[in-house]
Amino acid sequence: MSEVSTGDVIEFDYPLQGQSNFLTKLGESAWDGVGADEDIVAFNSQCTHAGCSVAGQVVPNENRAGPCPCHYTSFDISKGGLVNMGQATSDLPQIELDVEDGEIYATYVEGLVWGYHNNLRNGTPIEAVQSN
Numbered sequence: 001m002s003e004v005s006t007g008d009v010i011e012f013d014y015p016l017q018g019q020s021n022f023l024t025k026l027g028e029s030a031w032d033g034v035g036a037d038e039d040i041v042a043f044n045s046q047c048t049h050a051g052c053s054v055a056g057q058v059v060p061n062e063n064r065a066g067p068c069p070c071h072y073t074s075f076d077i078s079k080g081g082l083v084n085m086g087q088a089t090s091d092l093p094q095i096e097l098d099v100e101d102g103e104i105y106a107t108y109v110e111g112l113v114w115g116y117h118n119n120l121r122n123g124t125p126i127e128a129v130q131s132n
């Protein structure tokens with residue numbers, strides 16, 4: 001938690017290696033946000049239209065991921081990844097987070113990662129971290 005500042009965008013894989021996500025601190029409360037201000041959120045990086053990455057298009061101070069570089073879909077990352085505009089017809093999958101002893105943990109994916117009919121199929125899971 002102490003290493004995340006407003007406006008930061010941090011990429012990580014979850015739940016499988018190679019499933020790219022981003023975490024960001026928006027500076028204002030967000031749906032399912034964690035932290036004192038409930039403003040830290042994470043999402044899968046693959047656009048739900050055709051799988052292009054929106055990780056390089058995250059604008060935390062505008063609560064936005066996008067426009068997607070492929071066909072311009074934009075997602076509201078303060079409201080669960082809702083489609084603001086564009087070709088995609090489903091929300092950007094939110095990575096649900098939990099905080100314990102100052103550490104941020106990914107706990108599950110809200111929705112399907114683009115290209116998967118099962119988020120955990122055909123891949124190597126990220127190793128679970130066990131807290132004491």
Ligand code: FES
Binds near residue numbers: 073
């Ligand atoms: S892949 Fe993102 S809008 Fe088409």
